[in-house]
Amino acid sequence: MIEKGQWTILPYSIIKQLTNLRLSPPGVVPQRDRRPRWIVDYSFYGINQETLPLIADEAMQFGHTLDRILRHILLADPQHGPVYLLKLDIADGFYRIDLCPDDIPRLGVVFPVPPGTEPLVALPLVLPMGWKNSPPAFCTATETIADLANRELKSARAAQEHPLGPIAGQYDQFQLSISSSTTDDVAPDPSLPRPAPPISEVDVYVDDFIAVAQGNPERLTQVRNTLLHTVDTVFRPNDANDSTRAEPVSLKKLRKGDGSWRTKHTILGWDIDTIAKTIALPQHRANRLYEILDSVPRTQRRIGVKRWHKILGELRSMSLALPGSRGLFSHLQAALAHAKGKRVPLNADVHRALEDFRWIISHIAKRPTRIAELVPLLPSALGYHDASGAGSGGVWFPATHLAPRNHSMRQPILWRYQWPDEIQRALITDANPKGTISISDLELAGGILHLDVLCQTYDIRERTVVSKTDNLAALFWQRKGSTTSGTTPPYLLRLLGMHQRLHHYIPRHDYIPGGSNPMADDASRLFNLSDDDFLTYFTSTYSQDNGFRLVTPTPSLVSAMISALLRKPFNVASLQAAAPVPTPTGTPGPATQLSWASTPFSKPSKTKYQSYRSSCTEFDRANLHETRVPFALEQLKITYGVLAKRSPCWATRILA
Secondary structure (H helix, E strand, C coil), rough: CCCCCEEEEEEEECCCCCCCEEEEEEEEEEEECCEEEEEEEECCCCCHHCCCCCCCHHHCHHHHHHHHHHHHHHHHHHHHCCEEEEEEEEECCHHCCCCCCCCHHHEEEEEECCCCCCCEEEEEEEECCCCCCCHHHHHHHHHHHHHHHHHHHHHCCCCCCCCHHHHHHCCCCCCCCCCCCCCCCCCCCCCCCCCCCCCEEEEECHHHHHHEEEHHHHHHHHHHHHHHHHHHHHCCCCCCCCCCCCCCECCCHHHHHCCCCCCEEEEECCCEEEECCCCEHHHHHHHHHHEEEEHCCCCCEEEEEHHHHHHHHHHHHHHHHCHHHHHHHHHHHHHCCEEEECCECCCCCHHHHHHHHHHHHHHHHCCCCCCCHHCCCCCCCCEEEEEECCCEEEECCCCCCCCCCCCCCCCEEEEECEEEEEHHHECCCCCCCCCCCCHHHHHHHHHHHHHHHHHEEEEECCCCCEEEEEEHHHHHHHHHHCCCCCCHHHHHHHHHHHHHHHHEEEEEEECCCCCHHHHHHCCCCCCCHHHHHHHHHHHHHHHCCCCCCECCHHHHHHHHHHHHCCCCCCHHHHCCCCCCCCCCCCCCCCCCCCCCCCCCCCCCCCCCCCCCCCCCCCCCCHHCHHHHHHHHHCCCCCCCCCCCCCCCCCCCCCCC
8 A cells, every 4th residue: 555655654753743633543344355454443533523524425326226236137128138247346446536635644543563663653645444535535436437437328429449348358258148047937017118228327336336238249348448438537547657556447356257248247245147137145145144143043042232233234234135034123123222231132032033034045045036026116006005993904906917816807906804802902092001002003914914915816926016004103114124113013024024025026105194095994994894785885985897806815814913913923834825826817908117217216315305295186086996096106105216316416516
């Protein structure tokens, strides 16, 4: 680092008179297959706390990079051939950007020396690791590269051969056609935009650039050259005077094949197969997951707080491509609230959650996670549910392309379930303030039953479904997937996660005002009517062309739900009964295709959503009809695929 002009080391006696000198302690971060990374604790003496936020935090847009990559792969039109991936790494990372000379003394570091020798101070000449402003400053440069590269790709201007092109392309693996090895029988979602132009997009995660593209070898080479040249416009390439400075793009990584086009690539710590359209943990991360779980034996009753935080962090990082695992964190997080001193108690619920992770690992070994299970598309079904002290119920309006199970007629689904006496007796009311189940708990339980009747009636594998409720507590539990509450919701969220994992659907949850939810309100309360009278009431009150299909939740799911409401464990194996086989129904009518935004969904730090306001015209019985579902989707209160990936103007505009 000294030879490259990134740091300088001076005796403390020479610089101790500097008025703005501040010294912070150093450290190292272990890295797999690489030397440890030098980092500084600039919070130790308050440097980070005193640093002014002069750099735009909006430049750090890497939080959803993997989500965007997966969506590009899923949305790609297969008529243009397979999707290819490559990645480029910026050598030396933060050290590519120089510091303002006046700030250097404030970022001084105590350099380790043997006892009895003269104290030394390390001074950074470039952005140091650990300083508050280093990440946004560096991301300002890399995000600019990504934006410029995408602009060039859209212009279709030919890029000249880059000097590093032959090195980057030496391991290119081109395929003439798509011949998927997967035996999955799920058809592509009909809302995918078809036809669509071949993709060519560049994204970035801090210093790792990922390119996604389709086409022949010549077109793919053009995309790579464009990215390499764009990197050079921000981080200049080496010239004859550079003897120690490394090229901006890591040559070491290029020689390992990172810059080559492949359909199978390790991207941001995940093995991605663009032909099979699957994502999996690399072997070393899978081994690490086994190691984490094995490090907490079932007989262990306590663990250190610091170690537990580390375990939770690693499990969270791996949960992205493990559908259903989000519902397993409630008890793991709640354990921290019961920590005594520096020890966290591990009760039976915590060990049960860890056992669920072991089950998911074994499940993944048999069937890798499909990308279509992770990327939300246009909803294939829109449903409303509600719960009362008497029971729960709801309705579903399926899209015309969904394949029915065990029946040939497509109909809206109507369902209801009356709570057993033990649940009604446990409900918290004015007359029973010491109950153990709240109405919000029942709303959450009803939401699980709501999804189950749809799974059993229609084939919703790899389909996005939207479920609406008028209970805000249940809504946010469903969206987040976890809670720090140690009461009933963690048990129900575990059931919801396991159900999603087994049935491979993508749930989305939305809000509807109580006054606009009359169908679900009736379904959850009219238990004085027999099934025939109940169906007759709905058919006459909410008329449909083909009537309603009255569906009963599956006994195994009901049993597990009752156990969860009573805070008792349930056996995941009891939920694994296969759903009825879809009934061939011929070719459905044309499906609605979503007009996708040109760039995928992200969550910029200051993106503002329009506030929701109820409307007196929101509930219109004419809209509660299967033929009006596309219109009803326009009323969704959350965004599906229409928010831009990022704005190139993420900094505050200054008018001249």
